[in-house]
Amino acid sequence: MAVPSPTSRRKRRIDVSIWDAFWALASSLLALWLGDALILTQHDWNATIIYCALSTGFAVVAYVAFGLRSTVSQHFSAHEVLDIAEAVLFAQLLTYGLLFTLTRLDGIARAVPLYHGLLLAGGLIFVRIVTRVASGERRASDYQLRRERIIVIGANRLAASFISMLRAYASNQEGVVAVLEEKSGAIGRTLSGVQVLGTPQELDVIVAEFAVHGVQVDRVILAGDTDLLSSAALHDVERVCKKRQLGLSYLPRMLGLTEQGASCAEVVGSTDTETERHLFLRMKRSIDILGSLALMFLLLPLFAVATLLVLFDVGSPVLFWQERTGRKGLPFLIYKYRTLRAPFDSRGRPALGDRQPSVIGRYLRATRIDELPQLINVLFGDMSLIGPRPLLPEDQPSNTALRLSVRPGITGWAQVNGAKLLSKEDKEKFDEWYVRNASPWLDTKIALMTLRTLSRNYLGSAEAVEDLAQVQAKQSSLAIPESPPPKTIANIEPSPPARAEVVKRSAMRG
Structure with a gap:
């Protein structure tokens, strides 16, 4: 895919x-x-x-x-x-x-x-x-094994040969996600199956739009030497690569490409503890399938109402997707209801105006209704009903082996113990504790605590306020094209009162 x-x-x-x-x-x-x-x-x-x-x-x-x-x-x-x-x-x-x-x-x-x-x-x-x-679920797709994302500049025969070579010899290692061409007439066409999305001057906007969906571009490759682009376009490309810390390479100068890309194909997160939990995880997968089907049937009216609300609030499409890291480090696309308007218009330019969630959007986020489409992820095997929440690639902790040994969940131990009020380190500790102590009884407890949390949640809750503050922080950073890379949500510390309350509740649980 x-x-x-x-x-x-x-x-x-x-x-x-x-x-x-x-x-x-x-x-x-x-x-x-x-x-x-x-x-x-x-x-x-x-x-x-x-x-x-x-x-x-x-x-x-x-x-x-x-x-x-x-x-x-x-x-x-x-x-x-x-x-x-x-x-x-x-x-x-x-x-x-x-x-x-x-x-x-x-x-x-x-x-x-x-x-x-x-x-x-x-x-x-x-x-x-x-x-x-x-x-079968055991065989990873080309999309899941692909570890590096590349944007090629120059829609020429050399670029076409490069894309074909990658597809033939390193299809599971590197992937070209877009082609840029200085001639505007080539925009919309395809080069060896990859679409020409814009001009080199639009590199910053295109990389930012991919990032909104959780797709991290790693490298930019020019299908020619320095004379491929005009001096102004080349300067823009070098500036964007330096600003976003992207690798910049010239295709004629590249040597040993296959060997360099081989290290990217390693699948991270394998662990021997998976064998010890094999029986429980197999049973849990069956529960996930039956549970997601039952919930989708029971919540069908809520799906319909939520879809209409999203259409009325932000328009079509109603679903928002992001790439998240799942079990064994394999990426997948997670689905949510949209609560914000599109950050870019039909020409790829940053949208003007306020992009803060409306009352409807804040309500969907506070009640977690925006997470309902993730039942589809559970049914397809990308997620579990209960487990560590899936993170963006840049938000992964330094040691991912333990938390990535199980499927990520719609809800988890960290979510019922503070969720967005927790720091990145606290979330990591809660998730690791869950993986080490996973059992049917713990999953049942988390499910009951989730229902209790949802019944008490409302727009003015501390978690909803913190969620809105994080959204505003990200939107303000994305609104300035020349600003440094925006902080990730995991690095935005909660306010001292909220932090103290989380610590107090954690201590009471012993």
Whole structure:
């Protein structure tokens, strides 16, 4: 699974899966049969062909319009579920509207497009889930094993060969996430499967937008020598690399690339204690699957209300993703409801105006409703219901072996003992204590304490105030382009009164 491009710069490719096209046709025939359509009972094959051709054609158009992938990926995600739902709804509205306008649906039950939509969406989602489950959880994807992220400057044949070489010889070690080109006409095109996102002068903005989503760019490579860019553009690139501490290399001068990248492929966080907890962790995975399915069903009305609130408050898309570090040090994409407006406009420029969360956003954060989409992460095996909270790569403690030996959780021991009021060191101690003492009884205790914490949480709580202060601190630092790199949330110390209260409560627990 490739790293998703920043939302404001995402482009669509015209590419349709053979299975998706086949299922669009097959599901239309099944829908006619389920609806007892008169055109079938009367053997009106012309009307049948017209309906199937139109519905299939509109489905393929929807696939292209909403960017469904050309292959059934084994790394199916929540983004694709939303894309499928939107594409199916769009296709059925087109089919229903055109047929009703031309034929008033003569011989076709009004429920046939509804049946078709349900069958089409169900089949697409089912095949993708089966593909993901069948692939197994033990094999890490190319996306998870890729340790270094590269931006290439220069959309030329040398850059294309470099990208192809990495894909062929070091696909699990280094990955090119974007290409920049000084000629604006190349923006939006692809080079060996990697999209040209902007010009070299936009390097700072593009790196910042990737960072918002938790994707850390490590290196910038010029596909040429110093004469590849104008002196002004080269100066901008060198300034940004120095400011953001990015490695800057010139492709013609690079030697031994494969050997240098080999060290990046090591998977951190392996530990022998995993064997001792194997039985409990296997049982816990089964509990996570059943628990996430049950919670998603029971909380379906809350999902619907939260989605409408987010649409009303900050607009589409309703989900926000970030890359976090999970079990065995493998990265994954964590999902939340959006509570802030997009930091960049459609042209990749920093958005103007206040980006502080509104009353609705603060309420979603204070009640933890914004964390509900992480049940999808639990179902897919990226997270657990209970465990150490997943951190951004730069927020990881110095010794990650213990905390990364288990799946990160939606809630955990640190979350019910202070959460955002805790310092980075205290969170690390709580998480390590949980991993060493993990048991069914401890998980039950954490679940009950989480319910009690949620029932008492409100907008004016100390944790909600601290959360808002951290958001304001990050937004103020991101609002100044030339400012030093923003502090991470983990490095922002809570206020002395809040800190004293956490220490007091921890001491009372003994």
